[in-house]
Amino acid sequence: MIVHKVSGQRVRLCAACFNDDEVAALGHQVMLHGRIGQQTVAELTENPELITGLAGDSSYAKSDGETYREWADCFPWLVPAAAAELYAQWREQQGVTR
Numbered sequence: 001m002i003v004h005k006v007s008g009q010r011v012r013l014c015a016a017c018f019n020d021d022e023v024a025a026l027g028h029q030v031m032l033h034g035r036i037g038q039q040t041v042a043e044l045t046e047n048p049e050l051i052t053g054l055a056g057d058s059s060y061a062k063s064d065g066e067t068y069r070e071w072a073d074c075f076p077w078l079v080p081a082a083a084a085e086l087y088a089q090w091r092e093q094q095g096v097t098r
Contacts, residue, residue: 005074040071041078048083052090 002011011026012018044050051072053065062070072079072087079087 037071037075037078040068041080044068044083045080048080048086051079051083051087 002013003009050064051068053063053068055063055066068083069087072083076084
């Protein structure tokens with residue numbers, strides 16, 4: 001069983017329930033997340049301040065800043081250095097701990 005830590009989505013990897021359709025769907029998810037990751041790295045490289053954007057005021061609509069911070073929490077090794085430094089400063093100001 002694989003669990004995505006942000007969404008809680010679970011994928012069971014066993015021979016009985018992992019058919020060709022499941023393999024194809026998982027492959028598409030990997031490609032989609034790869035594209036999203038590349039786009040996010042490019043955006044944060046160009047404009048590192050995006051990661052310190054305001055939090056949304058709605059419980060069902062995330063702000064761009066929240067989306068970037070969730071991504072950074074999942075993939076900290078991919079965050080560009082300037083954005084990582086700004087995020088660390090933002091976390092200190094907000095009193096956020098991991």
